Amino acid sequence: MLKKHVEKTCDEVLAKFHLTDIANQNPNKVSGGQAQRASIARAFVTKPELIFLDEPTAALDPILTKEVLESVQILKNNGTEFVFVTHEMEFLKKFADYFIFMDKGEIIEFGSMDCLNNPESEKLKKFMNR
Structure with missing residues (x-):
């Protein structure tokens, strides 16, 4: 029963973060943006009150940056607070x-x-x- 619950929760979170296509991939085979979103999705499962992110959009192209920002927005909409370390002022202005x-x-x-x-x-x- 616990295994089914865990699998269901994982499937729901992967879908929420648009990661179902990489669910069974080895972590070293996914892009930087996908890895970053997967990390954020993992944090989402624990329902944290606060998350620290160090340069969450560093070295990402504009498309992957947008995907990471969408993932952060999902968490923010669910009441999670953040501490960001970033040089990206537009990112900061949007979320801080x-x-x-x-x-x-x-x-x-x-x-x-x-x-x-x-x-x-x-x-x-x-x-x-x-």
């Missing part, structure tokens, strides 16, 4: 409520996303204008 800008391990500036439109620190201004 607050930011912390760091340089060499030091917090330079933090605040609501509106603060990014008018940064106080020169380092953040420079970063935003790159």
Whole structure:
């Protein structure tokens, strides 16, 4: 009975994250975006309150980036909170409520996303204008 429940749950989650086509593939045979989405889907099964993602869209092409963003949105819609480490400001603007800008391990500036439109620190201004 437990095995059937686990299989049903896996099938539902794979479908939700559009991963049914890779369900039986070896993890080293899938694309970076598929692997990233599979990791997010695995986290979804545990119904976490908080997930930390380090550069979730790094080294992905625009199509795979979109797929990863859709996966993050699924979790966000289900009430999961996130902490992102990213250099992708458009990604951050879409998903974040607050930011912390760091340089060499030091917090330079933090605040609501509106603060990014008018940064106080020169380092953040420079970063935003790159």
